[in-house]
Amino acid sequence: MFGGKSNILRGSVSLALVILILLMLTLLVSEENPLRASLFDLKRQFSASPSTSSSSVCNYAKGKWVKDKKRPLYSGSECKQWLSSMWACRVMGRPDFSFEGYRWQPQGCNMPQFDRFTFLTRMQNKTIAFIGDSLGRQQFQSLMCMATGGEDSPEVQNVGWEYGLVKPKGALRPDGWAYRFPTTNTTILYYWSASLSDLVPMNNTEPPRLVAMHLDRPPAFMRKYLHRFDVLVLNTGHHWNRGKIEGNHWVMHVNGTKVEGEFLKDISHAKVFTIHSVVKWLDAELLLHPRLRVFFRTISPRHFRNGDWNTGGNCNNTVPLSRGSEINGDDGSVDTTVESAVNGTRIKILDITALSELRDEAHISGSKLKPRKPKKVTSNVTSTAPAVNDCLHWCLPGIPDTWNELFIAQI
Numbered sequence: 001m002f003g004g005k006s007n008i009l010r011g012s013v014s015l016a017l018v019i020l021i022l023l024m025l026t027l028l029v030s031e032e033n034p035l036r037a038s039l040f041d042l043k044r045q046f047s048a049s050p051s052t053s054s055s056s057v058c059n060y061a062k063g064k065w066v067k068d069k070k071r072p073l074y075s076g077s078e079c080k081q082w083l084s085s086m087w088a089c090r091v092m093g094r095p096d097f098s099f100e101g102y103r104w105q106p107q108g109c110n111m112p113q114f115d116r117f118t119f120l121t122r123m124q125n126k127t128i129a130f131i132g133d134s135l136g137r138q139q140f141q142s143l144m145c146m147a148t149g150g151e152d153s154p155e156v157q158n159v160g161w162e163y164g165l166v167k168p169k170g171a172l173r174p175d176g177w178a179y180r181f182p183t184t185n186t187t188i189l190y191y192w193s194a195s196l197s198d199l200v201p202m203n204n205t206e207p208p209r210l211v212a213m214h215l216d217r218p219p220a221f222m223r224k225y226l227h228r229f230d231v232l233v234l235n236t237g238h239h240w241n242r243g244k245i246e247g248n249h250w251v252m253h254v255n256g257t258k259v260e261g262e263f264l265k266d267i268s269h270a271k272v273f274t275i276h277s278v279v280k281w282l283d284a285e286l287l288l289h290p291r292l293r294v295f296f297r298t299i300s301p302r303h304f305r306n307g308d309w310n311t312g313g314n315c316n317n318t319v320p321l322s323r324g325s326e327i328n329g330d331d332g333s334v335d336t337t338v339e340s341a342v343n344g345t346r347i348k349i350l351d352i353t354a355l356s357e358l359r360d361e362a363h364i365s366g367s368k369l370k371p372r373k374p375k376k377v378t379s380n381v382t383s384t385a386p387a388v389n390d391c392l393h394w395c396l397p398g399i400p401d402t403w404n405e406l407f408i409a410q411i
């Protein structure tokens with residue numbers, strides 16, 4: 001009798017154990033489970049504590065691209081609210097999408113899968129700002145799609161007016177955008193500053209309207225709103241050439257006066273000087289804003305072959321990872337300008353150059369909706385419709401999603 005009772009007891013204990021194990025398995029397996037996410041979060045917090053040495057072996061710039069069935073993180077045909085159609089390759093009729101199915105696995109880094117609910121919860125009451133050129137705008141649009149899962153999100157508020165980001169009369173678009181997720185009070189914004197220098201109209205009476213480009217002064221927008229940011233991601237690079245600077249009628253200034261010396265007239269010197277001076281300014285500001293995290297994103301690589309986008313250059317490879325899939329070794333960043341500027345400061349490097357270099361098949365070149373008109377070879381004026389042969393910008397979803405995952409992992 002007793003034996004029978006204890007058997008029943010044992011039976012129900014093992015049944016309970018089986019149920020418990022099954023329950024835990026379901027929790028671990030189910031994909032968007034908040035409990036699982038928060039467990040990961042907890043682990044992250046421990047592994048990120050300064051007492052562990054794991055950070056010394058973790059370098060997000062080194063690692064490999066791996067196939068992942070859970071990619072992309074959002075749909076390129078559905079994230080219409082945030083994606084510019086020219087960058088949405090699914091909308092632009094690119095025929096192959098194999099490039100969407102990869103994620104970056106950093107070497108020796110504990111990197112949880114991106115989960116938008118976990119991300120927004122972590123970013124409660126926080127403001128994330130992107131300041132930079134069109135590649136920064138791509139990263140901003142990517143983050144908006146990642147944070148909404150690419151779903152229509154009428155609850156997300158346009159709060160551009162809070163930052164003066166409204167379309168001026170007659171302008172094509174505002175200088176940036178700002179959106180707030182009301183459930184977590186998270187704000188994500190972008191401001192266009194291609195050179196990270198302050199641009200001030202010069203008041204000359206005759207056209208063209210010249211603009212003073214103060215290399216030693218951060219953009220007014222950054223100075224004005226820095227105290228409201230919790231995370232800032234900067235980038236610059238592709239506008240530092242004579243064509244862009246002259247086309248925009250930018251006149252380089254330092255110390256409030258026009259640059260005369262030969263050294264800074266060299267545009268590559270001016271670029272290095274500007275990157276160093278904005279980093280130096282931010283490093284000093286961080287003393288006043290200790291909660292702020294600043295990342296400087298390294299240059300995004302171009303993949304034009306046989307010319308430029310004005311001269312019929314292209315990047316027509318469609319086979320993923322034909323340049324290899326791994327970045328190894330102990331050497332530093334390919335972008336030595338950003339690397340040396342942030343060295344010894346509180347500004348963190350977001351080093352995406354080498355890993356993006358491997359992905360020449362993921363540019364928007366190859367989109368078919370706007371076929372490039374045959375151009376007269378005699379003319380080499382800047383083309384304004386580079387839709388098809390764009391080997392600079394990336395398809396979205398795509399490589400900028402990875403930049404965001406890496407930066408979120410490092411916040």
Ligand SMILES: *[C@@H]1O[C@H](CO)[C@@H](O)[C@H](O)[C@H]1NC(C)=O
Pocket residue numbers: 125126127185
């Ligand atoms: C949203 O967050 C900001 C800080 O970033 C805070 O000042 C504000 O009170 C918060 N608003 C709400 C409704 O929680």
Ligand SMILES: *[C@@H]1O[C@H](CO)[C@@H](O)[C@H](O)[C@H]1NC(C)=O
Pocket residue numbers: 124125185
């Ligand atoms: C967010 O801000 C609100 C209002 O100021 C506050 O009640 C809440 O505790 C804050 N949450 C976090 C996680 O800071």
Ligand SMILES: *[C@@H]1O[C@H](CO)[C@@H](O)[C@H](O)[C@H]1NC(C)=O
Pocket residue numbers: 200201202203212
């Ligand atoms: C141009 O005019 C604006 C407004 O009148 C003024 O604030 C600015 O200082 C002037 N810039 C220069 C370079 O004189």
Ligand SMILES: *[C@@H]1O[C@H](CO)[C@@H](O)[C@H](O)[C@H]1NC(C)=O
Pocket residue numbers: 254255261264
């Ligand atoms: C700007 O001023 C500083 C300090 O007066 C000086 O050291 C520097 O050489 C000046 N730079 C240029 C480009 O004139």
Ligand SMILES: *[C@@H]1O[C@H](CO)[C@@H](O)[C@H](O)[C@H]1NC(C)=O
Pocket residue numbers: 305306314316317
């Ligand atoms: C890709 O571009 C190269 C160089 O312009 C060209 O020789 C080649 O035929 C192109 N390949 C395809 C598949 O279009």
Ligand SMILES: *[C@@H]1O[C@H](CO)[C@@H](O)[C@H](O)[C@H]1NC(C)=O
Pocket residue numbers: 332339340343344
């Ligand atoms: C960073 O600065 C240190 C100390 O000045 C120097 O030894 C090192 O070479 C620098 N590293 C890079 C990557 O510039």
Ligand SMILES: *[C@@H]1O[C@H](CO)[C@@H](O)[C@H](O)[C@H]1NC(C)=O
Pocket residue numbers: 380
């Ligand atoms: C056009 O290209 C040719 C050959 O590359 C060059 O010699 C010429 O200066 C260019 N013209 C303009 C206006 O840039």
